[in-house]
Amino acid sequence: MPARMLPAGDDPIRPHEVTPVTIVVDGELLEGALGQSIAGVLMANDRLELRRTVSGHKPRGVFCGIGVCFDCLVEVNGVRDVRACQRRARDGDVVSIADVHSATDTSGGAA
Amino acid sequence: MRGSVIIIGAGIVGASCARSLAMAGLTTTVVDRAVAVSGTTAKGEGNLLISDKSPGAELTMALHALTRWPNLVHELAAELGTDFPSVEFEAKGGLVVAITAAAAAPLLAFAKAQRMAGVEAHELEIADALRLEPELNPAITAAVHYPQDAQVQPVIAAEALLASARRHGARVLQSVRLVGPILNSDGAIIGVRTGDAELRADAVVIAAGPWSGEVAATLGVSLPVRPRHGMVLVTSRMRQRVFHKVYDADYVGAVGSGDASLQTSSVVESTASGNVLIGSSRQQIGFDSRLRVDTISEIAAKAIRLFPFLADQAIIRTYGGFRPFMPDHVPLVGPDYRVEGLWHATGHEGAGIGLGPVTGELLAALITGAEPALDPAPFSPSRASLKAYLTEAA
Numbered sequence: 451m452p453a454r455m456l457p458a459g460d461d462p463i464r465p466h467e468v469t470p471v472t473i474v475v476d477g478e479l480l481e482g483a484l485g486q487s488i489a490g491v492l493m494a495n496d497r498l499e500l501r502r503t504v505s506g507h508k509p510r511g512v513f514c515g516i517g518v519c520f521d522c523l524v525e526v527n528g529v530r531d532v533r534a535c536q537r538r539a540r541d542g543d544v545v546s547i548a549d550v551h552s553a554t555d556t557s558g559g560a561a
Numbered sequence: 562m563r564g565s566v567i568i569i570g571a572g573i574v575g576a577s578c579a580r581s582l583a584m585a586g587l588t589t590t591v592v593d594r595a596v597a598v599s600g601t602t603a604k605g606e607g608n609l610l611i612s613d614k615s616p617g618a619e620l621t622m623a624l625h626a627l628t629r630w631p632n633l634v635h636e637l638a639a640e641l642g643t644d645f646p647s648v649e650f651e652a653k654g655g656l657v658v659a660i661t662a663a664a665a666a667p668l669l670a671f672a673k674a675q676r677m678a679g680v681e682a683h684e685l686e687i688a689d690a691l692r693l694e695p696e697l698n699p700a701i702t703a704a705v706h707y708p709q710d711a712q713v714q715p716v717i718a719a720e721a722l723l724a725s726a727r728r729h730g731a732r733v734l735q736s737v738r739l740v741g742p743i744l745n746s747d748g749a750i751i752g753v754r755t756g757d758a759e760l761r762a763d764a765v766v767i768a769a770g771p772w773s774g775e776v777a778a779t780l781g782v783s784l785p786v787r788p789r790h791g792m793v794l795v796t797s798r799m800r801q802r803v804f805h806k807v808y809d810a811d812y813v814g815a816v817g818s819g820d821a822s823l824q825t826s827s828v829v830e831s832t833a834s835g836n837v838l839i840g841s842s843r844q845q846i847g848f849d850s851r852l853r854v855d856t857i858s859e860i861a862a863k864a865i866r867l868f869p870f871l872a873d874q875a876i877i878r879t880y881g882g883f884r885p886f887m888p889d890h891v892p893l894v895g896p897d898y899r900v901e902g903l904w905h906a907t908g909h910e911g912a913g914i915g916l917g918p919v920t921g922e923l924l925a926a927l928i929t930g931a932e933p934a935l936d937p938a939p940f941s942p943s944r945a946s947l948k949a950y951l952t953e954a955a
Contacts, residue, residue: 501798504833505647520877523797531797531875 455494458483473543482539489515489522489534500524500534500547564588565762566928567753569776571597571733573715574906574913575768576722577921583729585929590760591726592737592753594772598719601770601913604882606793606830606838607715609915612655612707612808613816615671616678618891618939619912624679625935626919627709633918634713637721640728648718649833655710655806656685656693657813658701660866665703668810672705681709696802696870703810710806712830715914722918742780742900749901750780764928766904771848771883773893773907782899785950786908788883790844792856794864796874798835806830809867812841816911817890821845823856827863829871837874839864841911843884850881884910889946891939892916894923898943899951904928905942 458468469484473491482491489512492498499509500522513521515535522534525546534545564587568575571593583589591597609630614620634650657672659665672682683706690704691697723733738756742765745751752761767784769776777784809827818824821844828840842856857879865872887893887908897903906924909916919935926933938944942951 504835505649520797531877 455483455486455490471539471541471543473539473541473545475545476548484539486539487535488524488526488532488537488539488543488545491539492534497547564764566590566764566766567592567760567762568766568768568906569593569739569753570600570767570769570772570907571719571723571735572600572602572768572770572913573598573719573722573917574770574909574920575766576719576726577917577919578766578768578906578924579726579731579733579921580722580729581921581925582928583726583731585925585931587929588762589726589729589731590762591723591731591733592739592755592760593733593735594737594739594769596735597723597733598716600772601882601884602715602719604793604880605715605791605884605911605914606828606840607649607712607718607914608806608911609711609713610655610806610912611675611680611709612657612682612705612806613813614675614912615813615817616674619916620675620678620680622892622916622919622935622940623912624709626915627711629919629922630711630713630915637725640725641721645721645724646717647714648721649714650711650718651713651833652709652711653805653830655707655808656690656697657705657707657808657810658690658697658867659703659810660698660701662702664810668703668705668813671810671813680707682707694804694807696868697807698867698869706805711915712806713914718914719917722921739776739779744781744900747901750903753780764902764904766906766924768906770907770909770913771885773885773905780900780903782897782903783950783952784893784905784907785888785947786893787845787886787888788848789886789910790842790846790849790881790883791840791911792842792853792860792879792881794839794857794860794876795878795880796837796839796871797877799837799874801831801835802870803829803831803837803868807867809863815841815843818843819886819888819890823859825856825859825863827860827867829864829868836877837871839871839876845886848883850883852879852881885913886910888950889944891944891946892920893942893947894920894940895927895937895942 526532685704740754743752771788773786812826815826893908
């Protein structure tokens with residue numbers, strides 16, 4: 451099943467209007483709702499993969515969703531190692547996924 | 562060979578003993594008080610170190626282990642197939658550096674003594690050390706390269722050894738509460754009583770790491786194995802900026818020390834996934850596993866002295882574990898001279914991952930009467946340096 455966002459008007463606890471926010475993820479504009487975490491915006495836009503494992507190149511994404519596992523680290527507005535699940539998306543946030551985790555990039559060092 | 566054996570402890574040492582004994586044809590049972598591979602084996606860094614060992618029995622065992630590991634990795638891969646994860650064996654090499662002027666001469670003297678004992682230990686010019694590790698603090702005063710130092714992923718390695726043991730017929734019982742020994746009329750051990758069963762065997766092996774002292778006491782003998790706590794810090798993933806196992810030369814002093822108070826010494830290395838592991842601490846505080854902030858900050862501060870770039874890196878977690886400390890700093894492998902049928906395979910302190918497999922092979926050779934690949938005398942429970950610690954069985 452793809453990730454999805456429930457319509458805010460159908461929220462049985464506190465139905466409300468959605469205030470949209472737009473963030474920039476690796477150059478692409480993604481729309482979310484005010485109050486969502488960056489991980490929430492990513493998942494609602496079907497962006498589930500945040501990195502690949504070094505051995506096996508298997509996709510990895512949000513795992514625990516509560517700030518413990520650190521598997522959703524992204525760069526936000528130039529700050530590295532931000533947990534996407536713990537940071538609320540703000541209009542205009544610039545998020546970088548692609549370049550943060552290039553663990554296999556050995557340029558600049560000796561073998 | 563016919564016969565049966567019970568191994569107490571399903572960490573890497575117990576798993577190695579199980580594999581070697583099951584392959585020799587013994588009916589093998591491994592019991593663990595918790596889940597297999599959840600104790601010391603799961604709490605370390607996966608070191609196969611030559612660099613920190615001074616000439617002597619443990620270095621001899623480590624050099625032998627070094628010749629065995631590459632073959633073992635192939636044997637396990639062939640047995641377990643491609644579905645089993647890689648043990649991530651990597652002979653990445655170690656770089657030991659002195660940070661102060663005073664530490665330079667002792668490091669170079671130590672390396673010279675190791676070279677006489679057959680260790681590859683290359684003195685480097687500072688510029689060459691910085692070529693190997695470009696992010697290293699350029700203020701270092703001496704550097705020695707140890708190309709033989711290697712690492713494995715310890716949990717996968719132990720699980721692989723255990724899986725291999727099972728394929729050779731061993732059974733593994735988890736969450737077993739040990740109650741006491743079963744002795745025959747001559748006082749020889751012929752099994753153990755557990756919370757809900759009696760297990761009988763021709764031999765009982767204690768391979769319980771830092772808990773070996775407690776297990777021995779339950780079985781009626783004293784054993785001077787004590788827990789020595791250590792902590793590791795883990796950074797977030799990054800592009801590779803550390804290329805070897807890099808230590809501050811004072812690490813060797815901390816390993817060889819018997820001091821019970823807190824000692825910290827820098828050990829920095831990166832993992833395949835890009836996280837950097839930062840150690841180390843040594844402290845004898847019983848089995849108190851609480852997080853210690855003073856220890857963590859001391860480890861972090863010393864690591865930054867080695868690699869200044871670490872000051873800006875995020876620590877995503879810290880973990881701790883207990884090493885099985887021996888008062889004479891030599892692993893214990895062989896028969897207990899006080900109780901017939903009782904054997905030991907423990908006391909490797911921080912070296913059990915690297916030394917586990919050859920310990921299992923040595924123990925199996927001693928139990929089955931095969932020719933051991935190593936002289937077993939220095940590891941024997943009846944060695945002179947342990948005399949003061951081993952009282953007669955009750």
